[in-house]
Amino acid sequence: MGNSIENKTLNKENLLKIMTDNLPALRAKLGLSQDEVSNIIGISRQTYCAIETQKRKMSWNNFISLLFLFWYNEKTQVLVSAIDVFPEELQTTLSCGNQGDPVLK
Numbered sequence: 001m002g003n004s005i006e007n008k009t010l011n012k013e014n015l016l017k018i019m020t021d022n023l024p025a026l027r028a029k030l031g032l033s034q035d036e037v038s039n040i041i042g043i044s045r046q047t048y049c050a051i052e053t054q055k056r057k058m059s060w061n062n063f064i065s066l067l068f069l070f071w072y073n074e075k076t077q078v079l080v081s082a083i084d085v086f087p088e089e090l091q092t093t094l095s096c097g098n099q100g101d102p103v104l105k
């Protein structure tokens with residue numbers, strides 16, 4: 001019995017890379033500093049900076065936190081969808097979808 005996400009065809013490493021590659025653009029769309037994003041997701045600014053500059057690998061927990069931050073915000077939801085960092089399989093696994101979910105303004 002394993003983690004249902006790992007049992008799916010999701011490529012976690014690819015999702016982590018896509019998110020990391022797009023962090024500066026996503027953060028800029030929200031107009032947030034690295035310090036503000038790090039406080040929102042509960043990590044140090046130094047850790048967030050190292051992830052954004054690709055000096056440190058993002059954990060799956062940080063990925064999920066960032067994903068929800070960007071997915072549930074109207075300023076970044078379209079970009080998250082366009083870069084396919086929240087594929088349908090993951091939405092299903094997390095029991096999340098676009099319909100009926102609150103979007104922050």
